[in-house]
Amino acid sequence: MKRISLLGICCILAFTIARAQTDTLPSFVKDSLDNYINRAMQDWEIPGLSLAIVKNGKLVMAKGYGVKEMGGTDKVDENTLFMIGSNSKAFTATALATLDAENKLSLEDKVTKWIPSFKLENKAAGEQAIVRDLLCHRIGFMTFQGDFTYWTSNLTRKEVIEKMSHIKAVYPFRTKWGYTNAAFLTAGEIIPAVTGKSWEDYIKEKIFTPLGMNNSLALSKDFPNAPNKSVPYTLVDGKIARIPYCYIDNLAPAGSIGSSASDMSKWVMMQLGNGKYEGKEVIPQKAIQSIRYPNSIMGNGSTLFNKSNFTLYGLGLELQDYEGKRIVSHTGGVNGYVSSVTMVPSDKLGIVILTNTDQNALYEALKWEILDAYLGLPYRNYSKNYLDYSKGQRNKDLATEKKLIDSIGLKLPTGLPLTAYTGDYSNEVYGKMKVVLENNELRMRFEHHPAMYAKLSALGGNRFYAAFSDPEFGTAVFPFHVENGKVKGVTVKVADFVEYTPYEFSRK
Numbered sequence: 001m002k003r004i005s006l007l008g009i010c011c012i013l014a015f016t017i018a019r020a021q022t023d024t025l026p027s028f029v030k031d032s033l034d035n036y037i038n039r040a041m042q043d044w045e046i047p048g049l050s051l052a053i054v055k056n057g058k059l060v061m062a063k064g065y066g067v068k069e070m071g072g073t074d075k076v077d078e079n080t081l082f083m084i085g086s087n088s089k090a091f092t093a094t095a096l097a098t099l100d101a102e103n104k105l106s107l108e109d110k111v112t113k114w115i116p117s118f119k120l121e122n123k124a125a126g127e128q129a130i131v132r133d134l135l136c137h138r139i140g141f142m143t144f145q146g147d148f149t150y151w152t153s154n155l156t157r158k159e160v161i162e163k164m165s166h167i168k169a170v171y172p173f174r175t176k177w178g179y180t181n182a183a184f185l186t187a188g189e190i191i192p193a194v195t196g197k198s199w200e201d202y203i204k205e206k207i208f209t210p211l212g213m214n215n216s217l218a219l220s221k222d223f224p225n226a227p228n229k230s231v232p233y234t235l236v237d238g239k240i241a242r243i244p245y246c247y248i249d250n251l252a253p254a255g256s257i258g259s260s261a262s263d264m265s266k267w268v269m270m271q272l273g274n275g276k277y278e279g280k281e282v283i284p285q286k287a288i289q290s291i292r293y294p295n296s297i298m299g300n301g302s303t304l305f306n307k308s309n310f311t312l313y314g315l316g317l318e319l320q321d322y323e324g325k326r327i328v329s330h331t332g333g334v335n336g337y338v339s340s341v342t343m344v345p346s347d348k349l350g351i352v353i354l355t356n357t358d359q360n361a362l363y364e365a366l367k368w369e370i371l372d373a374y375l376g377l378p379y380r381n382y383s384k385n386y387l388d389y390s391k392g393q394r395n396k397d398l399a400t401e402k403k404l405i406d407s408i409g410l411k412l413p414t415g416l417p418l419t420a421y422t423g424d425y426s427n428e429v430y431g432k433m434k435v436v437l438e439n440n441e442l443r444m445r446f447e448h449h450p451a452m453y454a455k456l457s458a459l460g461g462n463r464f465y466a467a468f469s470d471p472e473f474g475t476a477v478f479p480f481h482v483e484n485g486k487v488k489g490v491t492v493k494v495a496d497f498v499e500y501t502p503y504e505f506s507r508k
Contacts, residue, residue, distance in 0.1 A: 025060065026373035029053070037065050037366065040383040044360040045240060048076040048230045052261035052352040053370065057273060059265045068356070069231040070240065078262040079215055081229040082354035083246075084339045085332025086181075088257040090291065091203055091267075092188045093135050093316030097287035098206065105194050107132040107290070107315075111186065114193040118186065119165040125173035126165070133174065134187040135315040136295035140169030143179040147499040148492075149430045150182060150251055152335070152470070153448040157250050161186050166429045170501075177296040177313055181254040184316070188253020199253050210282045211270055213263040219249050220256040220334075229258070230356035232336020236471045238398065240357065243471065246335035255334055261352050264341065268350035271328075272343055291315040292328055292345075304368065305380050323375055329367075333358055333497070335472045342367045349374055358472075358497070361386040401475065404465050412460030418442055421456075421480055421487055425505035433492070433505050444478075444492070454478075454492075466492075473498055 028036075041049060048066040052059065064076035100107045111118045111129045120126035125140060133139050146167050150160050164182050171178060188199040195202055200218035208216050217223055224245045234243050248256050259267075266277060275283035294312040301308035301320055312319040320327045329342040340363045342351045351370050353363045365382035372380060414421075418437055425433045432447040435456075442456035442464065452473065456464040462480040474495025481489045493502040 026376075028373040028379060029061070029370060033370075034063075034065075036369065036383070040362050040366070041066055043383065043387055044357075044362045046355050046357050046360050046362060047233055047240075048080070048082075048356045049362070050076055050078060050080055050082065050261035050352075050354045051366070052078065052265035052268070052350075054265050054269050054272065054348075054350040055374075056348045057269060059262075059269070062261050062265060064261070068229065070233070070242070076230060077228070079228055079260045081215060081217065081223065081226050081258045081260050082339060082356055083220065083223060083232070083256075083258050083332075083334045083337040084264070084341075084354065085255045085334040085337060087264075087330050087332035087339055087341050088253065088255045089184050089316035090271075090330055090341070091207060091257060091316075092184055092199070092253040093291045093314075094283055094287060095191060095199075095202055095206060096131060096135065096187060097290040097315060098283055099191070099194055100290065101284035101286040105131065105190070107135070111190070114190040115161065115186065118161060121165060121168050122173055125169070128173070131187060131190060132295065132315070134180075134183040135291075136313050137177050137179050137183065138174050138296050139178075139180060139183055140171045140173045140175070141167065141178045141180045141183070142170040142501060144496075144499045145170065145178065145180065145501050146182055146429065148473075148494045148501075148503065149448065150185075151498050152246050152248060152452075152472075153250065154450060155250050155448055157185060157189055157252075160250050161189065163429060177298050181251050184254035185251050191253075203257075207267070207282070208263075210280070211263075211266040211277055213259065213266055215260050216263045217258040218256065219252060220245065220247050220258070221249055223258045226258065228260075230337075230354075233357040233359070234336055234471055235359045240359070241471070243336050246472075248334060255332065259354075261354055264352040264354070265350070268341065268343060268352060272345060272348050272350055291317055292319065294319055304382060304385055306372075306377065322371075323377065325375065327371075331364065338363045340364055340367050342371060344371070344374075347374065361390055404459065404475075404477065407459050408457045408465055410460075412458060414458045414460070415462040415480075415482060416485070416487065421490075423487070424508045425490065426508060427492075427503050427505045430503055430505075435490075462487075468494070 047070050050064045053061040062078035066076050068074045099105045108130050191199045191202050203218050232243050233240050270277040270282050274285045275281055275288045292314045296313040298311040298313050301310045306323055308322050318329050325344050332339045338358050339354045351367050353366050355363050365386040368382045422435045422437050434445050444454040452470045454466045454468045459465050462482050464478050466478045467475045476493040479491050480487050487507050489506045491502050
C-alpha cells in the first residue's frame with residue numbers, strides 16, 4: 001500500500017536527541033547521516049521524518065528531522081507520533097503468539113472455534129482455516145483484496161469479517177501468499193474471545209505499558225487529539241497536500257497504531273532481546289520465535305545491489321536473507337504515512353524509520369543505507385536510485401493522466417444521455433452504490449463511504465474519467481456496460497494503494 005511521487009517542502013532542520021555511543025556507530029551513521037537525510041528529504045520532499053537505531057540492547061540514536069506540518073516551525077522529535085500502518089501487524093501476531101505460549105489458545109485452532117460466525121466463500125476453506133493462516137496471509141485472497149470495501153469505511157469489525165464471506169478468493173486455499181488486512185482484523189478479534197479484553201486494551205496492557213510505550217496509541221480515533229503528532233500528506237494534482245487523518249479502527253489489528261521512534265525503539269529492543277526488555281520478560285521467548293518462523297513464500301528475494309535468495313513471511317513479519325544475515329522486517333502504509341521496521345537478530349541491530357507522506361520510498365532506501373553501513377558494505381546511495389526509478393514511473397503516470405484530462409477537454413459525446421447512467425447499483429462484496437446527476441455532473445456515492453464520492457467526466461461513449469474526492473482512492477477510467485441501449489453495470493477501480501482488484505457493480 002505504498003505509492004511513490006514527488007512533493008514540495010521547506011524548512012528542513014534536524015532536531016537531535018541522541019543517547020550517544022558514537023564509538024559504536026559506523027562512520028556513515030556518525031559522520032554523514034544527518035546530511036544524507038536532510039538532502040534526501042528535500043529530494044523526496046518529505047515534511048517530517050523520525051529515526052531510531054538500536055544496537056546490542058541499547059538505543060544508540062533517536063532523532064527527528066523536518067517539521068510536523070508544512071509551513072510550520074514545530075519540529076519533529078523522537079517522541080513525535082506517526083501512524084505506523086501495517087507495522088501494527090507484528091503487535092497482533094505477538095499478542096496471539098503470547099496467548100499460544102501461555103496455552104490459552106493454539107495457533108493451530110480453527111478460526112471458527114473462537115469466531116463461530118467466520119466463513120469464507122470457499123466453504124471448506126472457511127471451515128479449515130486456522131489462526132496461523134490469518135497471520136501469514138494464506139487464505140487464498142489476492143493482496144489487498146476487499147480493502148476498498150473496508151478502508152476508511154463505516155463498517156464495524158463484525159461487518160468486515162462478515163463481508164469476507166462474500167469475496168471469491170483469487171487463489172486456492174493455502175497455495176499462495178496474498179496480503180490480507182481483513183484476515184489480521186479477524187485474528188485480532190480472537191483476542192477478546194479468549195481474554196475478554198478488546199484487542200486495543202490487550203495491546204496496551206501486555207505490550208505498551210510494560211515496555212513504557214507511553215506515547216503510543218492503539219486506535220486511529222485517538223491520533224488527532226495527541227499533543228505531539230505529525231500531519232499526514234499525499235500528492236494531489238501533482239502537488240503535496242495535507243489530507244485528513246484516516247480512521248481505520250474497523251481494521252485496527254491490521255494497521256491502526258500510532259507511535260514514535262522512541263517508543264518503537266523499545267518494541268524493537270524487546271523483539272531483539274527475545275522477549276526481554278531491561279532485564280524483564282515482557283513476551284515469552286517462545287512467542288518471539290514463533291512469529292519469526294517461516295510460514296509463507298513471498299518470492300525469490302530481490303535487493304537493489306546485493307545478494308538475496310528468498311523472501312518469506314512469518315507471522316506479521318517478513319523474513320529475508322541478505323549477505324549471510326537473516327533480516328526480519330515489515331513496512332507500513334496508511335493515508336499520509338509510510339514506515340519501516342528492520343531487525344537483524346544475529347547482530348542485535350534494529351532500525352525504525354517513520355515519515356509523514358505516503359509519497360516516498362526513503363523509508364526503505366534509508367534502512368538499506370544504514371543496514372549496509374553496519375554490515376560493512378559499500379555506500380550505495382539507495383535514495384538516488386529509488387528516486388530515479390520513482391521519477392520515471394511518476395512521469396509515465398502523469399503522461400497517462402494528461403491524455404485522459406485532455407480527452408475530457410474535447411467534450412466527446414456520451415453514448416447515452418447522462419440521466420441514463422444514473423440510478424442504484426450494487427456489488428455483492430461492497431454493497432450499494434448510487435450514480436446521481438448534480439449540477440449537470442455525474443457523481444458516484446458509496447454506501448460505506450458516505451463522505452466520499454467519485455466525480456465522473458465524459459471520455460466519449462460509455463467511458464468516464466473518475467476522480468475520487470478522497471485522493472487516496474485515486475483516479476481511473478470507469479466503463480459502463482450497455483446492452484440494447486440500457487446500462488447494465490459499471491466497473492469501478494480504486495488506486496492500487498487501496499486495492500488492486502476491480503469491482504463490478506450491477507444496476508438494479
